[in-house]
Amino acid sequence: MKMEIERKFLVKNDSWRQLVGTGLLCEQGYLSSSIDEATVRVRRMGNQGFLTLKGPTEGVSRLEMEYPIPVEDAETMLRMLCNGRTVSKVRYRFFCEGFTWEVDEFSGMNEGLVLAEIELENEEQSFDRPGWLGQEVSHDSRYFNAALAHQPFKSWRT
Amino acid sequence: MKMEIERKFLVKNDSWRQLVGTGLLCEQGYLSSSIDEATVRVRRMGNQGFLTLKGPTEGVSRLEMEYPIPVEDAETMLRMLCNGRTVSKVRYRFFCEGFTWEVDEFSGMNEGLVLAEIELENEEQSFDRPGWLGQEVSHDSRYFNAALAHQPFKSWRT
Numbered sequence: 001m002k003m004e005i006e007r008k009f010l011v012k013n014d015s016w017r018q019l020v021g022t023g024l025l026c027e028q029g030y031l032s033s034s035i036d037e038a039t040v041r042v043r044r045m046g047n048q049g050f051l052t053l054k055g056p057t058e059g060v061s062r063l064e065m066e067y068p069i070p071v072e073d074a075e076t077m078l079r080m081l082c083n084g085r086t087v088s089k090v091r092y093r094f095f096c097e098g099f100t101w102e103v104d105e106f107s108g109m110n111e112g113l114v115l116a117e118i119e120l121e122n123e124e125q126s127f128d129r130p131g132w133l134g135q136e137v138s139h140d141s142r143y144f145n146a147a148l149a150h151q152p153f154k155s156w157r158t
Numbered sequence: 159m160k161m162e163i164e165r166k167f168l169v170k171n172d173s174w175r176q177l178v179g180t181g182l183l184c185e186q187g188y189l190s191s192s193i194d195e196a197t198v199r200v201r202r203m204g205n206q207g208f209l210t211l212k213g214p215t216e217g218v219s220r221l222e223m224e225y226p227i228p229v230e231d232a233e234t235m236l237r238m239l240c241n242g243r244t245v246s247k248v249r250y251r252f253f254c255e256g257f258t259w260e261v262d263e264f265s266g267m268n269e270g271l272v273l274a275e276i277e278l279e280n281e282e283q284s285f286d287r288p289g290w291l292g293q294e295v296s297h298d299s300r301y302f303n304a305a306l307a308h309q310p311f312k313s314w315r316t
Binding site for chain 2: 031032037038040051053055063065067069073076077080081082083
């Protein structure tokens with residue numbers, strides 16, 4: 001159990017690609033999601049499965065509890081319990097200017113969207129912004145993964 | 159991961175009490191529940207915590223996946239993520255006429271309600287009905303624990 005402090009950004013160019021190796025294919029779905037209530041997420045990341053519960057978002061903080069589960073269970077949940085509320089992406093995790101970043105390159109109905117995340121120890125912690133970092137979207141609920149499972153990026157432009 | 163086959167009954171007298179020892183205090187809550195979709199349940203049973211996912215009910219069968227979690231996590235979820243959608247009961251588990259039965263004696267807003275459950279290997283499996291067993295309520299959604307968390311037994315009579 002922990003409080004998760006994350007800030008999320010758009011990516012404005014491809015220079016981050018020079019910093020990364022192979023990404024990890026990630027499929028995740030939502031058994032329950034609402035901005036106001038608890039979110040229950042299942043994730044298959046490479047050969048591992050995870051079940052994650054998150055509390056309501058408060059600022060950029062959020063209660064988070066995560067449990068490893070058998071990857072077969074994760075696949076069953078994604079197929080049978082998420083009613084198509086899923087998101088697929090490749091996750092790249094790398095070190096840049098003193099911090100660990102995660103860049104998610106979405107596919108499927110969210111193709112074209114690339115988001116960068118940094119995890120911080122508290123809401124005020126400062127960090128240097130790499131040159132490829134674009135606009136902050138931490139507070140824009142359209143970019144929440146749970147929201148992208150319902151209203152994918154490609155549907156925004158139609 | 160398994161398919162759960164359960165049948166649920168009212169209890170028509172107290173003679174089952176002669177068969178049981180001390181029950182286990184059980185508090186459970188729902189992070190998500192709907193008869194049509196997945197149910198996500200957190201349970202504190204004695205000193206153990208569990209997170210359980212159930213698929214939609216099909217007849218008396220239901221996909222169920224359960225994971226042990228730290229009891230502290232279960233308590234945090236019950237307090238912070240269930241929005242008061244909780245049920246408290248004492249569970250008695252005992253052997254009777256060749257089968258394991260579970261009798262749940264509810265408390266709080268469900269006080270007065272006692273339910274018996276038997277777990278079977280398939281929907282057609284037969285069993286002897288003990289003398290204390292009352293009417294079957296397997297298909298009466300008011301008696302689902304998730305429903306009792308929203309609309310407790312005591313509220314039925316008002």
